[in-house]
Amino acid sequence: MTKKHYLTEEGLEKVKNELKELIQEKKKKTKDGVPEVLHSEDLNPEYLDFRQDLRLLERRIMKLDEVVKNAEIIKSPENKRKVELGARVIIEADGQEDQFTIVGSLEADPAEGKISNESLVGRKLMGKKVGDKVTVASKVETVYEIKKIEYQDEV
Amino acid sequence: MKEIYEFITSVGKLKSEGRRGWKIHDIENPETTAAHTFQLALIVWTVGKRKEDFDLNRAIKMALIHDICEVHSPDLTSYDAVGIDENEKFTRDDIENLKPKKGRPTLKQRKKMKKVKRELESEAMDKILADLPEEISEDFFELWREYEKKVTPEAKFVKQADDVTNLLQGMEYWKDGHKGIEYRLWVRRGKEKIDDPDLIEFLVMIEESL
Numbered sequence: 001m002t003k004k005h006y007l008t009e010e011g012l013e014k015v016k017n018e019l020k021e022l023i024q025e026k027k028k029k030t031k032d033g034v035p036e037v038l039h040s041e042d043l044n045p046e047y048l049d050f051r052q053d054l055r056l057l058e059r060r061i062m063k064l065d066e067v068v069k070n071a072e073i074i075k076s077p078e079n080k081r082k083v084e085l086g087a088r089v090i091i092e093a094d095g096q097e098d099q100f101t102i103v104g105s106l107e108a109d110p111a112e113g114k115i116s117n118e119s120l121v122g123r124k125l126m127g128k129k130v131g132d133k134v135t136v137a138s139k140v141e142t143v144y145e146i147k148k149i150e151y152q153d154e155v
Numbered sequence: 156m157k158e159i160y161e162f163i164t165s166v167g168k169l170k171s172e173g174r175r176g177w178k179i180h181d182i183e184n185p186e187t188t189a190a191h192t193f194q195l196a197l198i199v200w201t202v203g204k205r206k207e208d209f210d211l212n213r214a215i216k217m218a219l220i221h222d223i224c225e226v227h228s229p230d231l232t233s234y235d236a237v238g239i240d241e242n243e244k245f246t247r248d249d250i251e252n253l254k255p256k257k258g259r260p261t262l263k264q265r266k267k268m269k270k271v272k273r274e275l276e277s278e279a280m281d282k283i284l285a286d287l288p289e290e291i292s293e294d295f296f297e298l299w300r301e302y303e304k305k306v307t308p309e310a311k312f313v314k315q316a317d318d319v320t321n322l323l324q325g326m327e328y329w330k331d332g333h334k335g336i337e338y339r340l341w342v343r344r345g346k347e348k349i350d351d352p353d354l355i356e357f358l359v360m361i362e363e364s365l
Contacts, residue, residue: 018306056213060307094339099262105350109305111269113262116350120358121343139362140342 004072006085006104006117008152012071015106019064026057067106074104076151083125083149085117090148091125097147102126158286165226165283172225176232176321177328179255180335186324188222188230195221195320199313202353206312214309217302220295221313228272228279236260236268247271259340273303315351323361330365338365 007015074086083089083102090099100115102125108116115122124134125144134144169188177185196218203211222230234255239245241263250271260268280299284292301310322345329336342365345358 015306018304056210059210063307093343096259098259100347105311106306108350110344110348111265113265115347118350118352119348120346120355122347122350136343136346138359139365140339142339142343142346 003070005067005070005106006074007067007071007107008074008086008103011103011107012068012073015064015067015071019061019068022057022061022064026054026061029054029057080151081129081149083128083146086151088150088152089125089146090150091144091146093142093144100125158288159291162283162287166223168226169222172230175230175255176234177324179232179234179257180328180333182328182333188225191320191324192219192222194323195313195317198316198320198357202316202357203312205353206308209312210309213298214313217298217309217313218316220298221302221317223283223295224276224279224299226279227282228275231268231272231275233260233265233268234258236264239264239267241267245271247275250275257335257337259344276303312351312354315349315354318345318348319354319357319361322358326361326365 076086077084085102085104088099088101090097092098100113100122102117102122103114105116105118108114108119117123117126121134121136121144124136125146128134128146130146130149132146134146136142136144169192170190172187173182173185174188174191196215199214199218200211203209203214229250231250232255234257235250235253237256237258237260238254239249239260241261245267280296284295287295301307302313303310305311305314322341325336325341326338329338342358342362345361349355349358
């Protein structure tokens with residue numbers, strides 16, 4: 001089964017731009033055609049490098065193309081009182097307040113406060129509501145208290 | 156060959172400079188950027204070997220070059236971000252007077268730091284690669300750009316493996332008696348950041364060793 005890629009509109013735009021750049025790059029690489037040395041491929045480093053570069057580039061293009069084709073835009077859920085993809089969650093953990101936006105794995109960027117729904121904390125927060133206390137337990141136990149849940153169309 | 160020689164000797168400086176994050180914790184003879192890179196490359200290689208449809212060679216190369224910009228750019232940490240006044244404008248000129256503080260940066264502080272760090276690192280990368288033959292510099296720059304953008308599975312994996320490598324070293328220092336390292340915060344942060352299933356498994360191993 002094909003994997004769905006959950007992205008915000010902004011995230012999908014970013015992937016599309018990256019794809020566009022890679023396609024341009026491929027055009028640039030091939031605009032002068034395959035190097036002259038094509039017919040003497042035996043141990044010719046220039047040709048082998050060219051072929052390898054192109055193969056990698058094509059692979060990356062294919063991957064991003066697959067993401068764009070199977071992208072599903074994250075929409076605000078009907079029940080906005082629960083944490084779902086796209087929710088901005090204000091939490092308190094170890095006495096400190098913090099905020100995360102829960103996104104799909106592709107778009108996660110912890111430095112920007114976007115955490116993946118597949119991370120240990122993201123998984124636990126999904127489906128919870130304000131006032132819930134979520135324990136991420138293992139040897140170092142942390143309790144996250146959900147203080148506020150917001151969605152883009154409410155901000 | 157002269158350009159390659161100069162590049163190699165330049166990057167060689169990363170073998171002797173202790174990482175700033177450990178210096179902030181008063182760790183004597185701290186791990187260097189080169190030592191960190193060595194361990195990261197091995198984590199990427201060994202853990203990445205489990206993955207299917209994954210360009211392991213590309214990921215290892217990405218790990219090897221991910222911090223070479225530090226030859227010319229400051230090794231800024233999240234503690235430096237905590238030192239940023241989130242209500243004031245923050246530019247590269249403010250780096251010199253930045254006083255690192257322990258704790259966790261706010262979202263605003265993280266964003267401000269990310270912007271300036273990216274600008275400085277991009278310039279440093281241009282500088283370090285400037286004289287290398289084009290077929291090498293283009294390759295390096297492309298790998299580094301991919302790593303920074305974190306769009307491909309390889310880049311995402313290497314970035315998360317980088318976080319795991321830092322966590323591993325931090326916890327080793329903590330076990331060695333450097334109790335100034337806020338191990339609870341570090342582990343917590345790891346559980347928020349890491350979503351790669353193999354690296355989550357590795358993270359749990361680190362936690363269990365504490």
